Amino acid sequence: MKVNILTKSLIIIRSNFKGLFFVSCIVGCSMYLSNLQSIKDSTHLAATAFAIIIGVLLSPWFFKYQHTFQSGVHFSAKKLLRLGIVLYGFNITLTELLSVGLWGFLLSLLIIIIIFLLSVLIGIKIFKLDKETSMLVGAGSSICGAAAVLALESSLKSDPFKGILAVGTVVIFGLIFMFLYPIMFSFDLIPYFDQNAMGVYMGATLHEVANVVGAAEMAKDMSNFNQSAANLAIIIKMMRVILLVPFLLIVTYFFTKTRHENSKKTSKTITIPYFAFAFLIMIAVNTFLSKQEHFLGIDTNFIINTGKLLCTLCIVYAMAALGLQIDFKKFLKSGFKVFALALILAFSLIVIGYFLTLAFKGILW
DSSP states (O other), rough: OOOHHHHHHHHHHHHHHHHHHHHHHHHHHHHHHHHHHHHHHHHHOOOOHHHHHHHHHHHHHHHHHHHHHHHHHHHIIIIIIHHHHHGGGGGGOHHHHHHHHHHHHHHHHHHHHHHHHHHHHIIIIISOOHHHHHHHHIIIHHHHHHHHHHHHHHHHTTHHOOOHHHHHHHHHHHHHHHHHHHHHHHHTOOOOOOHHHHHHHHHHOOOHHHHHHHHHHHHHSSSOOHHHHHHHHHHHHHHEEEEEEHHHHHHHHHHHHHHHTTTTOSSSOOOOHHHHEEEEHHHHHHHHHHOOEEETTHHHHHHHHHHHHHHHHHHHHHHHHHHHHHHHHHHHHHHHHHHHHHHHHHHHHHHHHHHHHHHTTTTTT
């Protein structure tokens, strides 16, 4: 059994080696840049952001030698992304989720439902985008950024280019508002908000987990924003992340059902996102390990930290691969409408999130 696993692993590495090596170089540069103290203090950009930026810059070169690198890049964008989503469970415990209770769950659910439905409605009716693209942009804006886009794209088995367009816009607006929120709060431009309200607001409306972390760190440096408010932001964001699992199941079911009805087929096969269930299992595992000092003679902190590191690496690999696959010619042709949709959703998050945060005053803050 061990021999078979080792043999299969060697075959995967050999068949994808050139592409994986190329992506690894980007990942190495991204990790290095994100850990330079001067860059970290000035930009607060995570390795994921650097990876997609470098990948985009190198994409013309990738397309020139696509036949050489394609398999490894595709492996990084698909397989490693799913593994990264599963390992993301090492960042969440059931205790953290329960700490915000039913109201935190309700706030997160409202944000996801409103923004996703707006995306589908505006994308299809106003911008005349196809349903898949509208859904992908909506998932990225309402749940957890690029990870949600790629998870849904994998479940729907849509054209990879649609996912690339959606991720590109989500990353752009996530970074913009990551810098904008701390500035707005430090200059007291958000009426009726104290630091805890701002924490809830960040967690409920920013696209990526990295955006929430970055915005919270900048807010602590720029204004009266303490660690408890930062923790509240992360927990609310994690509540949105955990809702990715039921979201994938529900949306995949209805999308598959509608597609078969429209094509007048009797078959209604669903592509079940099994990695989403593995993500839930990993949260349970992390919850168990966090309550133990040792497991099988190994320090549990070492196990958890190793899981978090592997998660980060997998996600950075996926972001680098995603950046490489951005075709500027296609983006210029069809990217404007997707960009406009993401812009409308970003401002919708600001406005709707503001009033929802105020509505939960006295409950969550």
